[in-house]
Amino acid sequence: MMAARRAYVRPLDFARGCVEMAHGGGGRAMAQLIEDLFARRLGNAYLGQGNDAAVLPMPAGRLVLTTDAHVVSPLFFPGGNIGCLAVHGTINDVAVMGARPLYLAASFILEEGFALGDLVRVVDAMAVATREAGVPVVTGDTKVVEKGMGDGVYITTSGVGVVAEGDELWAGDRARPGDQILVSGTIGEHGMAIMAQRESIGFAGPIVSDTAALHGLTAEMRGSGAAIRVVRDPTRGGVATTLNEIARQSGVGMMLYERSLPVLPEVAAACEFLGFDPLYVANEGKLLAIVAAADAERLLAVMHAHPLGRRAAVIGSVHDDAHHFVQMTTAFGGRRIVDWLSGEQLPRIC
Amino acid sequence: MMAARRAYVRPLDFARGCVEMAHGGGGRAMAQLIEDLFARRLGNAYLGQGNDAAVLPMPAGRLVLTTDAHVVSPLFFPGGNIGCLAVHGTINDVAVMGARPLYLAASFILEEGFALGDLVRVVDAMAVATREAGVPVVTGDTKVVEKGMGDGVYITTSGVGVVAEGDELWAGDRARPGDQILVSGTIGEHGMAIMAQRESIGFAGPIVSDTAALHGLTAEMRGSGAAIRVVRDPTRGGVATTLNEIARQSGVGMMLYERSLPVLPEVAAACEFLGFDPLYVANEGKLLAIVAAADAERLLAVMHAHPLGRRAAVIGSVHDDAHHFVQMTTAFGGRRIVDWLSGEQLPRIC
Numbered sequence: 001m002m003a004a005r006r007a008y009v010r011p012l013d014f015a016r017g018c019v020e021m022a023h024g025g026g027g028r029a030m031a032q033l034i035e036d037l038f039a040r041r042l043g044n045a046y047l048g049q050g051n052d053a054a055v056l057p058m059p060a061g062r063l064v065l066t067t068d069a070h071v072v073s074p075l076f077f078p079g080g081n082i083g084c085l086a087v088h089g090t091i092n093d094v095a096v097m098g099a100r101p102l103y104l105a106a107s108f109i110l111e112e113g114f115a116l117g118d119l120v121r122v123v124d125a126m127a128v129a130t131r132e133a134g135v136p137v138v139t140g141d142t143k144v145v146e147k148g149m150g151d152g153v154y155i156t157t158s159g160v161g162v163v164a165e166g167d168e169l170w171a172g173d174r175a176r177p178g179d180q181i182l183v184s185g186t187i188g189e190h191g192m193a194i195m196a197q198r199e200s201i202g203f204a205g206p207i208v209s210d211t212a213a214l215h216g217l218t219a220e221m222r223g224s225g226a227a228i229r230v231v232r233d234p235t236r237g238g239v240a241t242t243l244n245e246i247a248r249q250s251g252v253g254m255m256l257y258e259r260s261l262p263v264l265p266e267v268a269a270a271c272e273f274l275g276f277d278p279l280y281v282a283n284e285g286k287l288l289a290i291v292a293a294a295d296a297e298r299l300l301a302v303m304h305a306h307p308l309g310r311r312a313a314v315i316g317s318v319h320d321d322a323h324h325f326v327q328m329t330t331a332f333g334g335r336r337i338v339d340w341l342s343g344e345q346l347p348r349i350c
Numbered sequence: 351m352m353a354a355r356r357a358y359v360r361p362l363d364f365a366r367g368c369v370e371m372a373h374g375g376g377g378r379a380m381a382q383l384i385e386d387l388f389a390r391r392l393g394n395a396y397l398g399q400g401n402d403a404a405v406l407p408m409p410a411g412r413l414v415l416t417t418d419a420h421v422v423s424p425l426f427f428p429g430g431n432i433g434c435l436a437v438h439g440t441i442n443d444v445a446v447m448g449a450r451p452l453y454l455a456a457s458f459i460l461e462e463g464f465a466l467g468d469l470v471r472v473v474d475a476m477a478v479a480t481r482e483a484g485v486p487v488v489t490g491d492t493k494v495v496e497k498g499m500g501d502g503v504y505i506t507t508s509g510v511g512v513v514a515e516g517d518e519l520w521a522g523d524r525a526r527p528g529d530q531i532l533v534s535g536t537i538g539e540h541g542m543a544i545m546a547q548r549e550s551i552g553f554a555g556p557i558v559s560d561t562a563a564l565h566g567l568t569a570e571m572r573g574s575g576a577a578i579r580v581v582r583d584p585t586r587g588g589v590a591t592t593l594n595e596i597a598r599q600s601g602v603g604m605m606l607y608e609r610s611l612p613v614l615p616e617v618a619a620a621c622e623f624l625g626f627d628p629l630y631v632a633n634e635g636k637l638l639a640i641v642a643a644a645d646a647e648r649l650l651a652v653m654h655a656h657p658l659g660r661r662a663a664v665i666g667s668v669h670d671d672a673h674h675f676v677q678m679t680t681a682f683g684g685r686r687i688v689d690w691l692s693g694e695q696l697p698r699i700c
Contacts, residue, residue: 024698026586026632027691031595050599051522052443052582053416055513058408066403067455067508069493093402105417107506109459141506143419145698149501156457156491158417158508163405172401232402236376245381249400282376341377348374348495 012036017116024110024144037120038140041127046103046138054138056103056160062169064099064161066090071154073348075122077197079189079209082155083125088213088284089235089350090159091133095215096231096287098170098222099161104130106157107141111150122153133213135159167222174229175250180296181316182289184217184309185210186262187239191281191346192270199274207266212285217308224302226295232288235350237341240279242288243316243326244340253321256328256338260315279328280341282349290318362386367466374460374494387470388490391477396453396488404488406453406510412519414449414511416440421504423698425472427547429539429559432505433475438563438634439585439700440509441483445565446581446637448520448572449511454480456507457491461500472503483563485509517572524579525600530646531666532639534567534659535560536612537589541631541696542620549624557616562635567658574652576645583637585700587691590629592638593666593676594690603671606678606688610665629678630691632699640668 012032022029039047046054070086087104094101106126110119130136163169193209195201214233221228230250234242239261247254263271263278271278285308291299296314303309316328326338362382372379389397396404420436437454444451456476460469480486513519543559545551564583571578580600584592589611597604613621613628621628635658641649646664653659666678676688 021697022692024586025691025696026588027591029692030586031690049521050595051447053414053447053449053509053511055447055449055519055521056413056415058411058413058512060410061408063406063408063413063453063510064403065406065453065455065508065510066489067457067506068491069457069459069506071459071493071495097401097403097405099403099405103413103415105415105508107417107419107457107508109419109421109504109506139416141418143421143698145421145501145504148498151495151499154459154495154504156417156419156459156506156508158415158455158457158506159403160413160415160510161403162408169405171399171405236374236380238376241377245400340381341375342372342379346375347371348493 012116014116014120019110019112019114019116019144021112021144024142030142034142037123041123042137044136046136056138059162061162061164064094064097064163066093067156067158068093069154069156070350071348072350073151074197075152077209078193078206080211081122081125082153083122084129085211085284085350086155086157087126087129087133088211090157091135091213091215092233094159094161095218096233098167099163101135101159101161101215103138103160104135104157105139106137106155109150109154110142110144111152112144112147114152119153170228170231172230172246172249175246175252175290175318176229177252177318177320178293179229179290179318180293180314181254182291182300183313183315184287184303185311186264187283187286188263188267188271188278188281190284191349192267194349195274195346196270207270210283210285212308214285214287214308217306220302220306221299224299226299227292228289230290234286234288235282235284238280238282239288240338241341247324247326251324252318253324254316254318254326256316258328258331260313262311262313279338282346284350362466364466364470369460369462369464369466369494371462371494374492380492384492387473391473392487394486396486406488409512411512411514414444414447414513416443417506417508418443419504419506420700421698422700423501424547425502427559428543428556430561431472431475432503433472434479435561435634435700436505436507437476437479438561440507441485441563441565442583444509444511445568446583448517449513451485451509451511451565453488453510454485454507455489456487456505459500459504460492460494461502462494462497464502469503520578520581522580522596522599525596525602525640525668526579527602527668527670528643529579529640529668530643530664531604532641532650532662533665534637534653535661536614537633537636538613538617538621538628538631540634541699542617544699545624545696546620557620560633560635562658564635564637564658567656570652570656571649574649576649577642578639580640581637585632585634588630588632589638590688591691597674597676601674602668603674604666604668604676606666608678608681610663612661612663629688632696634700
């Protein structure tokens, strides 16, 4: 790569420079951006192959493939930024299938005029997240759109994982009457962190996004031997929407216990102040697990032993219901239907 | 899926409707868009799994992974639209590694207010392209950004393929002095089709993009048994930039023969009129192949026998050069250096 570097006339100005249209043109400026910014931070042997696609060893098993566009606004928020969110979100979509995440691909749509310094912060956060997770970005792409045709940076990450041949898949259509519903921790932090940041609302302290990679936790859950049916990360639409999806896929009903839902006091306060229900607010480091009743306590103990599952709780159960309703026993002993999210509650939350 | 469909209050209005923020919110409106638009057109057994990731059989071999964001402007052009381009581009990035493309993942960033009718045209083109190629979209994602934060639709496609264990990889660092350089057909059509459309320039007839999936051609090339070193699709930056990349990766020089470069007369005329050099103009259905000299004629014959290689030609050769220059013997017998593209020649060409 050094031969071409010598030919770069201007070094990239990370302090005051901006993304220019030429950075997406396929020529020398793009090569410089890729080399001096992306490769330097995300570099690994696979990314260094320098071809249009990465060639990778693949362990035996079933392949798991996922993709997610990330358009969160603002780009930076308490607890992270779009870079680590894009890594965590895609790892989690692989992990909740019961698969081991192996590789990531990252595609950037940059807006002309976006500060190179901000792009560095984003890519640095991706680099830290991939290193901590042990899941490398092995291939990527960069495009630039004119000012006013984007919003700084959008990142699409795709993820590949593997499910060993003997392992059961976790899938949305496997919930059965009698199963227990677990959540891995407190809900609503990511959505309210974004919302508080966006509205410049100051509460007692900042609400910090829960963005995190869950594959370590899911590996422990897999290792427990519990009869796990479904695992999902309740992102857009929150716990309520995710459970409705599962109820529909599995053809069952669900009953939640309002008293059992773990919510941080500052999130509860912010939700009340802004008129949100934490059940519909996005999470980025939490999972829902549906497990055979006989194994629920065992699985809960395994989750409690993991740093990302310390506040795990049983929050409900699965039952027969031809209407596939998700209902909730309220704190006052009443009952209400927990419907799908309808309309747009929180735009561009992830 | 039917249970939830009954609950949709308004059917999607494909004639006059637009993308709304709620279509990205994760709730009922998004489920409706995915079900009635994406799943109906792109549907297959894998996409129908309905989980956050697709679970897929994986043949033995090395995994090939690629990703590309597509931001072409205008979205519709003679010969195709952003939908088929996103399918072809990603299949080609897998194919040029010498791999067999297996699966695609598609992520959409939609702009609020984008006409649903136009989105249907885009997704229909994707559907046709995936069916013709035999490579399904197995998982996807949809996000919506506010009006003025996008440009109708951006599509990021990621692709997975496999290289059988015994097969040699084609890679950019394998060109050797003495090798011959082949191109699969006429160059510059895609870039000039976009450019002519964008500038509303009418020539004798419209220039039609060459967008096409090349994995059928690469499979024939693989089957020929020729000692193929490198295959690349010369997209952004064109033939000149792609060859410079290969020269750098392989540590060699190259000599092109201007007389041998196949260019359609209408593309040559448009390039001259608009001040472009076809060597730098993007292609979306062409490939460059570098092959051992002894096998060049055999490979050329195999390419000529394929519909996408009918106008294949030997356009140059590889030689020793410490500077890794790509040079060209001009039609008048002179010599010039064919440098990297510097700056931005054609923004948002793919």
